[in-house]
Amino acid sequence: MTALTLSTSSAATLRADAVVVGLVKGAKGPVVAPGAEAVETAFDGRLADVLETLGASGAEGEVTKVPGGSGLKAPVVLAVGLGEAPAEGKSYDNEALRRAAGAAARALTGTKKAAFALPVADADAVAAVSEGALLGAYSFTAYRSSNGDAKKGADKSAPLADIAVLGAKPRDKAHKAAAERAQALAAEINRARDLINTPSNGLTPKTFAAEAQAAGKEYGLKVEVLDEKALKKGGYGGLMGVGQGSENPPRLVKISHTHAKAKKHLALVGKGITYDSGGISLKPAGHNETMKCDMSGAAAVLSAVVTAARLDLPVNVTGWLALAENMPSGSATRPGDVLTMYSGKTVEVLNTDAEGRLVLADAITRASEETPDAIVDVATLTGAMVLALGNRTFGIMANDDAFRTSVHEIATEVGEQSWPMPMPAELRKGMDSPVADIANMGERMGGGLVAGLFLQEFVGEGITWAHLDIAGPAFHEGAPYGYTPKGGTGSAVRTLVRLAERTAAGDLL
Structure with a gap:
């Protein structure tokens, strides 16, 4: 695990393998950002000129390395672009700091220690730099073979091991709290990333449930697991219907954080399809290779709880992980079958690849029985949402406009791209079934909205509810950028955690 420290030491005298400075776009060329004054002095005030000569402009995410020189203990200076400088009197954008720190940490893979001399004017900036660096230092190595003889030297693929945030005061309560929160948050986002990146032969509903139990034991959470026998006996037709075609049977996991001073109860529900073949409605070639990520919602919920x-938030947070593997076999649910859900409603399954809404429906109904103040479900639910919003933005739907707006504002605050989506009542008619209460498919156009309307049918009366469709940003297939790696991203964890914090503070619900 990457270590994080706060330090008031000078960037010139601190012993590290590299020192990171910020670079912004100026009117006449790049300008070194605040926090790196000692490094500037070591370069006789010419650091920006040297970097510009090497092609640096200060553009966001741009990384340029130069030798540290005789005035620095660190042998390397890494300049990372912050984009446009803020207006006079304004602070640096926290997301720009987060992304810059992440880009720098990625560029320093294989390095043991780096000092980050970025602008940290307040505790929020300390948090942003800390989060970005810790998230950027992530790598998934569980399935890598050994690099061989240790005598050959350091592992060049190992993540940055030690991060020092310069200018942050270790004895300042606000700075210290910001760093501690960043460490807990980043560790849990990286837990979600690990789960998402684990191949489906290594992560089944049973082993996912065991991961939740282990986390619960470590952090004092109560964990309950319903296996296939309990699910069948309890009438969980959605979970059983999706999971019955697989040799790896489904699970429903309840993981609970309770606090003696809590006044509100937040329920989080995550889609946990550990592999999605589409079932009998088999996915076409080219669409199966990344379907290990179809449990990203459940991973986000587990990490958020x-x-x-870990932060000891004075709010009750209950996570529901709806875990199943969607496979075709002689025992699999067929298109045209009718399932009786946990709620008692019947669903005609027109497409077995619309399975996520089936497992979520059972979990949402079960969560509603505890009458929480709000339910938020998270799911890689529809390709339609990706078509609508792209690969980096998740959609937000809700049965309460004010709550939807609040979730959107919270996501923006923590640096997660999202967009509020409507719930057009006229699309509900497309799910009318001649043989059941509702079908699991409706109109093709607006498919992401149809899925949300389906889920709304299973929310308990009078309960505030929001649905996050993270199908786009949950799994990144392109080149890494900022603090975002290739593969699982941990999308929505930050939003859920801030939602819990705001609820604990009495700002929501």
Whole structure:
């Protein structure tokens, strides 16, 4: 695990393998950002000129390395672009700091220690730099073979091991709290990333449930697991219907953080399809290779609940992980079959690849029985949402406009791209079934909205509810950028944690 420290030491005298400075776009060329004054002095005030000569402009995410020179203990200076400088009197954008720190940490893979001399004018900036650096230092190595003889030297693929945030005061309560929160949050986002990146032969509903139990034991959370026998006996037709075609049977996991001073109860529900073949409605070639990520919602929920416990938030947070593997076999649900859900409603399954809404529906109904103040479900639910919003933005739907707006504002605050989506009542008619209460498919156009309307049918009366469709940003297939790696991203964890914090503070619900 990457270590994080706060330090008031000078960037010139601190012993590190590299020192990171910020570079912004100026009117006449790049300008070194505040926090790196000692490094500027070591370069006789010419650091920006040297970097510009090497092609640096200060553009966001741009990384340029130069030798540290005789005036620095660190042998390397890494300049990372912050984009446009803020207006006079304004602070640096926290997301720009977060992304810059992440880009620098990625560029320093294989390095043991780096000092980050970026602008940290307040505790929020300390948090942003800390989060970005810790998230950027992530790598998934569980399935890598050994690099061989240790005598050959350091592992060049190992993540940055030690991060020092310069200018942050270790004895300042606000700075210290910001760093501690960043460490807990980043660790749990990286837990979600690990789960998402684990191949489906290594992560089944049973092993996912065991991961939740282990986390619960470590952080004092209560964990309950319903296996296939309990699910069948309890009438969980959605979970059983999706999971019955697989040799790896489904699970429903309840993981609870409770606090003696809590006044509100937040329920989080995550889609946990550990592999999605599409079932009998088999996905076409080219669409199966990344379907290990179809449990990203459940991973986000697990990590958010554990973070709430690690931060000791005075709010009750219950996570529901709806875990199943969607496979075709002689026992699999067929298109045209009718399932009786946990709620008692019947669903005609027109497409077995619309399975996520089936497992979520059972979990939402079960969560509603505890009458929480709000339910938020998270799911890689529809390709339609990706078509609508692209690969980096998740959609937000809700049965309460004010709550939807609040979730959107919270996501923006923590640096997660999202967009509020409507719930057009006229699309509900497309799910009318001649043989059941509702079908699991409706009109093709607006498919992401149809899925949200389906889920709304299973929310308990009078309960505030929001649905996050993270199908786009949950799994990144392109080149890494900022603090975002290739593969699982941990999308929505930050939003859920801040939602819990705001609820604990009495600002929501």
